[in-house]
Amino acid sequence: MVVYTVGTFDLLHVGHLALLEYCASLGDTVAVGVAADEVVQLYKPNVPVVPLEQRIQMLLALSCVDIALSYHELDYIAVCKQVKADIFVIGEDWGKKPHNEGVENYLKSQGKQIVQVQYHPKTSSTKIKATVIEQFQMVTASVVR
Numbered sequence: 001m002v003v004y005t006v007g008t009f010d011l012l013h014v015g016h017l018a019l020l021e022y023c024a025s026l027g028d029t030v031a032v033g034v035a036a037d038e039v040v041q042l043y044k045p046n047v048p049v050v051p052l053e054q055r056i057q058m059l060l061a062l063s064c065v066d067i068a069l070s071y072h073e074l075d076y077i078a079v080c081k082q083v084k085a086d087i088f089v090i091g092e093d094w095g096k097k098p099h100n101e102g103v104e105n106y107l108k109s110q111g112k113q114i115v116q117v118q119y120h121p122k123t124s125s126t127k128i129k130a131t132v133i134e135q136f137q138m139v140t141a142s143v144v145r
Contacts, residue, residue: 001027004085007036008074009055010048015123017062022117023089024064031067031083032059039074076103080112087113 002026003023009016009032034055037047048055052070056137059068071079080088080103088107094116109116 001086002029002031002084002090003029003087004033004080004083005089006033006035006071006079007091008040008044008048009019009059009084010040010050012050012055013123015119018060019062019089019117026087026089026115029066029084030064030081031069031079033071033076033079034059034064034068036072037045037072041070041073055137074099076100077106080107085112087115089115089117092118138141 003026005019006009006014007019020030020032023032025125030060031091034099036052042048056068056070057131059065067083069083076099085107088103104114143144
């Protein structure tokens with residue numbers, strides 16, 4: 001079984017690892033769609049700090065990831081077809097957006113599964129970035145004094 005999930009995967013962290021290991025527990029092959037910067041700009045206020053090619057390279061270095069490929073449009077159906085996904089794993093913030101409903105309808109019509117997961121409660125790339133900024137501001141403020 002091929003398990004497919006998507007994300008930005010900027011600043012790889014323990015939450016990403018938990019998600020990908022969970023995906024590996026569901027099937028034989030884990031395929032990961034990595035959002036290109038132009039896609040990230042459609043749903044997040046900040047673009048990734050790690051370049052797309054490096055995010056893919058880091059994911060491929062993980063033993064629980066078999067395939068990592070970029071996507072440049074909010075069209076999950078095309079990659080689901082490309083990797084022959086049997087299970088599509090999505091985050092808790094998936095929502096009822098047209099591109100999400102499209103892939104849900106497609107997968108259901110093909111007899112495929114959608115599994116929704118909760119995010120890791122202790123970390124996120126956004127939290128890591130905020131911590132780095134906060135610590136930088138504290139160091140900068142103490143140097144200025």
